Amino acid sequence: DAGVTQSPTHLIKTRGQHVTLRCSPISGHKSVSWYQQVLGQGPQFIFQYYEKEERGRGNFPDRFSARQFPNYSSELNVNALLLGDSALYLCASSSPSGALTNEKLFFGSGTQLSVL
Amino acid sequence: AQSVTQPDIHITVSEGASLELRCNYSYGATPYLFWYVQSPGQGLQLLLKYFSGDTLVQGIKGFEAEFKRSQSSFNLRKPSVHWSDAAEYFCAVGARGSGNQFYFGTGTSLTVIP
Numbered sequence: 001d002a003g004v005t006q007s008p009t010h011l012i013k014t015r016g017q018h019v020t021l022r023c024s025p026i027s028g029h030k031s032v033s034w035y036q037q038v039l040g041q042g043p044q045f046i047f048q049y050y051e052k053e054e055r056g057r058g059n060f061p062d063r064f065s066a067r068q069f070p071n072y073s074s075e076l077n078v079n080a081l082l083l084g085d086s087a088l089y090l091c092a093s094s095s096p097s098g099a100l101t102n103e104k105l106f107f108g109s110g111t112q113l114s115v116l
Numbered sequence: 117a118q119s120v121t122q123p124d125i126h127i128t129v130s131e132g133a134s135l136e137l138r139c140n141y142s143y144g145a146t147p148y149l150f151w152y153v154q155s156p157g158q159g160l161q162l163l164l165k166y167f168s169g170d171t172l173v174q175g176i177k178g179f180e181a182e183f184k185r186s187q188s189s190f191n192l193r194k195p196s197v198h199w200s201d202a203a204e205y206f207c208a209v210g211a212r213g214s215g216n217q218f219y220f221g222t223g224t225s226l227t228v229i230p
Contacts, residue, residue: 042220
C-alpha cells in the first residue's frame with residue numbers, strides 16, 4: 001500500500017504569488033492534517049480536515065486555506081506568498097478508526113517551498 | 117496552552133553508547149505523547165506513543181520512553197545507539213479530543229560518531 005503522497009516535492013515561487021500543494025492520504029484514511037516546518041523548527045499545525053470538513057485550524061493567517069475532496073485527498077493553498085512562508089509543508093493522514101482520537105499520524109515526505 | 121520543550125538542540129554520542137533525549141511538556145490533563153524521527157529531507161516517522169497505562173512504552177528500532185507525570189517529562193532512551201540512528205528527533209503532545217492538532221518541540225539533532 002502506498003503511504004501518504006505529496007506533490008510537488010520541491011517548489012520555487014516569488015513573493016506575492018499563489019501556491020497549491022497536494023496530498024493523497026493512505027487508502028482508507030479519512031483525515032488529513034497539514035503542518036508547516038520551518039528550517040530548524042518543529043512542525044506547526046495548520047489545518048485538519050475530516051470527511052471534507054475543517055476540524056481544526058492553527059494560528060495561521062487567512063492567506064492559508066485548504067480543502068478536502070470526496071476521495072479524501074487534500075489541497076493546501078497559500079496566497080500572497082511571503083519570504084517567511086518558505087518551509088517544508090507536511091501532510092499527515094490518520095487511521096480510519098477515528099480521526100478525532102489523536103491516535104497516530106502518518107506523514108508524507110513533504111513539499112519544500114522556497115519563496116524568493 | 118499545550119507546549120513541548122526539548123532542551124537539547126544537538127547531541128553527539130558514540131556508536132554503541134546509550135542515549136537519552138529529553139522532553140518536557142505543558143498540558144492541563146493527561147496528554148497524548150509521541151516521539152517522531154525525521155531523516156534529512158524526509159517526513160516524520162512515529163517511534164512510539166503514550167496514551168495511558170504502563171508509563172514505560174516500547175517503540176520501534178529499540179527505542180523506549182518513560183512518562184513521568186510528576187516531572188511532566190517523556191524522555192526517549194535507547195541502550196545502544198547505531199550509526200543509522202543519526203537524525204532529528206521530535207517530541208509531540210496531542211490534546212485529547214482536539215483531533216490531530218499536535219504540538220511539536222523544536223527537535224534534537226543526533227549525531228553518532230564511530
